[in-house]
Amino acid sequence: MRNKAALVLASAGILALLGGCETVAEEANEAVGFEYIAILAPSGGGAAAGKAEISLNDATNTLCTDLELSGVTMTVGHVVGPGGDAIATLDVPKAGNDSADCDQITDAQLDSIKANPGAFKVHVGTTTGDLFGTLVKEG
Numbered sequence: 001m002r003n004k005a006a007l008v009l010a011s012a013g014i015l016a017l018l019g020g021c022e023t024v025a026e027e028a029n030e031a032v033g034f035e036y037i038a039i040l041a042p043s044g045g046g047a048a049a050g051k052a053e054i055s056l057n058d059a060t061n062t063l064c065t066d067l068e069l070s071g072v073t074m075t076v077g078h079v080v081g082p083g084g085d086a087i088a089t090l091d092v093p094k095a096g097n098d099s100a101d102c103d104q105i106t107d108a109q110l111d112s113i114k115a116n117p118g119a120f121k122v123h124v125g126t127t128t129g130d131l132f133g134t135l136v137k138e139g
Contacts, residue, residue, distance in 0.1 A: 002093065004070060026099055037135070039133050041131060043129065050131050052066070053065070056113060058114075061104055063103050063109075065099075067100070069095060072124075072127070073126055073128075075123040076092070088103040116137065
């Protein structure tokens, strides 16, 4: 019985650590210093709004997104490159209107964002319309 309790506690601790992996990756990316922001607005007007904070890690080719929305229910979201192709998928918030997500991207995509962030957009599809924002370097 004592061993079973220890196993249950150890498993819970491991799950808690794994559950925070995206947060750890996001913190690591932010420490590197490549941070961008996109202010999201509806394409056809309206009260919905949002913000996507993007951080890049050149060593791991990781793009992390911290997404905050208000006045909408998200159905899909992407970081879109100059050719219109999605290079990263945003997590749909499970509760509330915030989500954090990290994706692997190619070295060429990461270098392209660093060289010309304005060529990249964040697109969030919602139940009432789409939100768009252009990346700009933070700071």
